[in-house]
Amino acid sequence: MTTAASTGAAVVTPSIPASVPVAPATTGGYEFDAAFQAKIVALCIRDTNFMQRVEGLINPEYIESKPLAILVDMANRYFGKYRKSPSDKVVLAALIKHDVIEKKIRKEDMPVLVAVIQELWKVDISDRDYVIDQVATFARYQAVSKAILNSVGKLDMRSFEEIRKEMSQALDVGEHGDSGAYNYAEMIDVRTEERLDRAAGKLPPTGITTGYAEIDKVLYHKGWGRRELSVIMGGAKAGKTTALLDFGISACGHINKYNILYVTLEVSAKIISDRLDARISSQIIGELGNHSFDVKDKVKAFMNRSGQFIIHEFPSGSMKVSDLRRLIERYKAKGLKFDMIVLDYADLMAPERFTDNSVENSKSVYVSLRGLAMEEDIAILTATQTNREGAKKTVAQATDVAEDFNKVRIADILISINKSEEERNLNQARLFFAACRNQRSGFTIRINQDLSRMRFVAGVVGEE
Numbered sequence: 001m002t003t004a005a006s007t008g009a010a011v012v013t014p015s016i017p018a019s020v021p022v023a024p025a026t027t028g029g030y031e032f033d034a035a036f037q038a039k040i041v042a043l044c045i046r047d048t049n050f051m052q053r054v055e056g057l058i059n060p061e062y063i064e065s066k067p068l069a070i071l072v073d074m075a076n077r078y079f080g081k082y083r084k085s086p087s088d089k090v091v092l093a094a095l096i097k098h099d100v101i102e103k104k105i106r107k108e109d110m111p112v113l114v115a116v117i118q119e120l121w122k123v124d125i126s127d128r129d130y131v132i133d134q135v136a137t138f139a140r141y142q143a144v145s146k147a148i149l150n151s152v153g154k155l156d157m158r159s160f161e162e163i164r165k166e167m168s169q170a171l172d173v174g175e176h177g178d179s180g181a182y183n184y185a186e187m188i189d190v191r192t193e194e195r196l197d198r199a200a201g202k203l204p205p206t207g208i209t210t211g212y213a214e215i216d217k218v219l220y221h222k223g224w225g226r227r228e229l230s231v232i233m234g235g236a237k238a239g240k241t242t243a244l245l246d247f248g249i250s251a252c253g254h255i256n257k258y259n260i261l262y263v264t265l266e267v268s269a270k271i272i273s274d275r276l277d278a279r280i281s282s283q284i285i286g287e288l289g290n291h292s293f294d295v296k297d298k299v300k301a302f303m304n305r306s307g308q309f310i311i312h313e314f315p316s317g318s319m320k321v322s323d324l325r326r327l328i329e330r331y332k333a334k335g336l337k338f339d340m341i342v343l344d345y346a347d348l349m350a351p352e353r354f355t356d357n358s359v360e361n362s363k364s365v366y367v368s369l370r371g372l373a374m375e376e377d378i379a380i381l382t383a384t385q386t387n388r389e390g391a392k393k394t395v396a397q398a399t400d401v402a403e404d405f406n407k408v409r410i411a412d413i414l415i416s417i418n419k420s421e422e423e424r425n426l427n428q429a430r431l432f433f434a435a436c437r438n439q440r441s442g443f444t445i446r447i448n449q450d451l452s453r454m455r456f457v458a459g460v461v462g463e464e
Contacts, residue, residue: 030062030138036131041068042123043131044075045092046337048084048377053132055079057139067116070105082194083187087226087377090204090256092117098202126333144171208258208340208379211250214460215431220439224251224340224379225412229370231346232383233401233434234417235391239449239456240383241267241344243417245275246456247381248342249309253280257307258339261331263324265348269313272344276309279454286452308336316348321368328376343369343382347403362404370410386416394418395444398435412437418444427451430464 030037043050044058058076063069074095078086086092096113099105105113144167151163197203207223209216216222224230224247234240244262251258264272278285281298288295303309312327328338343349351364373380384407390400396416398408408414414435423429431445446461 030064032134032138034064036134037063037065037068038120038123039125039131040135041071041075042120042125043128044072045086045117045120046125047128048079048087049375050128050132051075051079051085052083054135057135062138067109067113070109070113071116071120074099081190083182083190085377088204088206088256089117089121094202094204121337122335124333124335125337126329140171143169208251209254209256210247210457211254212457212460214462215445215457218433218439218443218445218463219413220436224381225438226339226377226379227374228379228412228437229366229373229410230379230381230413230415231407231411232381232415232417233386233390233396234383235386235396238386238391238417238419239429239451240417241272242275242451242454243456244342244344244381244383245272245279245454248340249276249279251307251340252309253302253306257305259308259336260310260340260342261328261338262309262311262342262344263319263327264311264313264344265316265319266344269311272311272313275454278452282453282455284452285454307339310336310338317350319348320350320352321365321372322352325372328372338376338378340379340381341373343380345383347384359404359406363406363410366404366407366410370412390416394420395430395432396434397432408435411435413439427458428461 030040032040040058041063058072060069060073060076063072071092074092075085078084078091078095086095093114096105096110100107100110147166147169150166154163194203198205205216205222207216207219207221207225209223210219219225221228232240232243234243248260248262252260262272274288275285277283277288277295277299280302281288281291281295283291283295310331314323324341328341331338346365346369347362349365349369351361352368353364355361369380369382372378385402386396386400387402390396390402393400395418398414399405400416401407401414413433416432416434417429418432419429427449429447429449431447433441433443433445435441444464446464447457448459448461449456450458
């Protein structure tokens with residue numbers, strides 16, 4: 001068995017304090033170097049797709065570092081119970097706390113584990129398929145070696161059928177090709193336990209916060225859903241970009257420090273940055289130059305306690321979903337995994353293959369975006385236009401989406417922005433939950449706004 005070679009990307013190896021015992025390499029332990037083992041553990045706790053495909057193949061005893069071995073055991077147990085990776089530092093903190101109470105780990109190990117988790121969030125988790133192949137090959141090597149040793153005694157007894165079965169099972173060890181399978185009947189216990197744990201407060205919500213508790217409360221995931229596509233709909237100049245910015249920076253600045261990738265296809269990155277400066281500093285956008293140092297100090301203070309907020313600018317109609325996937329992989333190679341992608345906006349993306357049918361082109365983009373959200377376990381938030389008739393209505397319905405109704409079918413949630421001239425003068429708007437896949441719809445939340453300071457939501461009045 002050979003040691004896995006570097007994939008060529010820069011790799012961050014978690015700094016393990018000298019006081020923490022590091023187990024010596026055990027018989028059958030990984031022959032991968034420390035950096036590659038860290039990559040494996042980072043994938044275990046951050047990537048559900050990885051865990052689905054390597055279920056049962058990663059043994060904590062293979063990991064040389066004690067803290068990393070503890071986290072692998074934790075990830076295995078969590079996946080076995082909830083069929084997904086923890087994927088969130090808040091969830092992992094809750095799991096550590098629970099394991100201390102259950103005396104699975106020592107209380108004095110908590111600070112070290114928290115520090116290691118922080119380091120693992122910087123680890124390159126790109127090249128998932130390569131890592132899976134290496135892990136599967138190692139597991140098959142271990143299984144075949146064990147089967148050969150077990151066969152020695154059976155050979156003398158002429159137990160050829162038993163030898164054949166054991167060798168066959170060993171050679172079948174590898175990546176799970178049916179990772180998407182879900183046995184509904186068998187999983188009822190898992191679903192029940194998760195509901196009970198969430199009700200008891202043992203597990204935090206999985207949604208990416210909107211930044212506003214009153215809005216989070218009415219969303220199924222208590223925020224924008226991971227593995228889902230959420231869409232804000234509004235007429236021209238209705239505040240769609242301001243909404244995307246507000247929700248994006250609110251999640252970034254939340255205590256959970258969500259990492260946000262903001263892709264703009266309409267407004268320049270410079271203007272987006274100016275709008276963010278106004279939002280964070282609470283200064284009127286036209287007066288930023290009069291408060292330059294105050295704005296600078298407030299932005300720096302905000303971002304020092306927040307997640308990452310990365311902006312990428314592309315010309316309208318030039319970016320494909322495959323380009324977005326490559327961009328995500330590029331950041332994963334740097335150790336940065338995004339929690340939410342904000343697209344300003346999907347209608348301006350290009351399909352992978354242009355056709356003469358604009359509806360098919362649009363459908364292709366939205367289907368691919370939702371697939372990307374599922375594949376990467378991220379939330380995707382974007383915006384779309386209301387058609388002319390919808391823009392005139394008091395409340396824009398799902399049927400008022402511009403150009404392609406497939407957007408409504410594909411999106412998990414569609415929220416329209418509505419305001420009368422009177423409401424506009426009062427700095428108010430109504431968010432109508434026009435179409436929702438997993439929750440109730442057809443209701444409205446009234447909000448106050450301060451658009452001059454880029455506050456799409458300056459306060460929530462209440463549900464109507």
